[in-house]
Amino acid sequence: MVRGHKINLRPIRESDLGKMMEWDNDSEIIKYLGKKFLSWDTCVTWFNRVSVNRGHRALAIESEDGRLIGTIELEHIEWRGGRGELSVCIGEKDCWGRGYGSDAVQVFVNFAFHRLHLDQIYLRVYRGNARAIRCYQKVGFRKEGLLKLNGRRAERDDDLVLMSLRREAFRPRLDSHREAM
Numbered sequence: 001m002v003r004g005h006k007i008n009l010r011p012i013r014e015s016d017l018g019k020m021m022e023w024d025n026d027s028e029i030i031k032y033l034g035k036k037f038l039s040w041d042t043c044v045t046w047f048n049r050v051s052v053n054r055g056h057r058a059l060a061i062e063s064e065d066g067r068l069i070g071t072i073e074l075e076h077i078e079w080r081g082g083r084g085e086l087s088v089c090i091g092e093k094d095c096w097g098r099g100y101g102s103d104a105v106q107v108f109v110n111f112a113f114h115r116l117h118l119d120q121i122y123l124r125v126y127r128g129n130a131r132a133i134r135c136y137q138k139v140g141f142r143k144e145g146l147l148k149l150n151g152r153r154a155e156r157d158d159d160l161v162l163m164s165l166r167r168e169a170f171r172p173r174l175d176s177h178r179e180a181m
């Protein structure tokens with residue numbers, strides 16, 4: 001368990017998958033994150049694989065009252081290169097804009113730098129996703145580049161911003177997390 005100010009991070013349980021499928025079927029979330037699971041079976045397969053994949057860490061985000069509100073992941077972890085790609089989803093939309101996302105990113109990044117000993121975390125975000133970009137900037141991520149997209153599907157035709165944060169540039173809030181591993 002990793003504790004933040006407003007959230008706790010814990011391992012994902014099989015009983016969380018129903019909520020995750022619900023979020024994955026929400027058109028607004030799909031707009032920002034794409035679709036993750038094609039079916040219940042792919043969701044269960046994802047869950048079974050993630051726990052044994054050394055290149056992937058995924059945790060559930062709980063609010064202070066123990067409600068499951070989202071997930072946060074580090075994928076494509078290159079242990080030798082010391083890098084990984086971050087993605088985060090606050091699936092409960094009534095929780096958007098209340099500081100949960102930036103607290104989750106803050107404590108997860110701190111965990112990745114100081115427990116997993118990674119050196120750099122990067123992410124991709126659609127240019128139009130101003131809330132997410134602001135959330136990442138609050139934690140210290142900086143824009144590194146822009147990928148111009150010419151997708152086939154009009155609703156996805158938003159350019160992708162590449163952002164990254166290096167360990168030495170990360171300034172954890174001193175009281176930002178307490179860990180009980």
Ligand SMILES: CC(C)(COP(=O)(O)OP(=O)(O)OC[C@H]1O[C@@H](n2cnc3c(N)ncnc32)[C@H](O)[C@@H]1OP(=O)(O)O)[C@@H](O)C(=O)NCCC(=O)NCCS
Nearest residue numbers: 032089090096097098099100101102125130131132134135
């Ligand atoms: C992106 C996400 C993780 C952010 O988490 P959150 O809890 O909503 O965000 P926070 O409240 O921590 O921070 C949001 C910041 O963006 C600001 N913001 C909100 N809407 C904004 C907008 N339209 N334009 C600019 N800033 C905006 C807020 O004011 C806040 O900044 P502040 O604290 O300086 O006032 C969450 O909204 C989410 O999961 N969204 C759906 C999926 C998604 O987009 N994931 C990221 C894909 S890369």
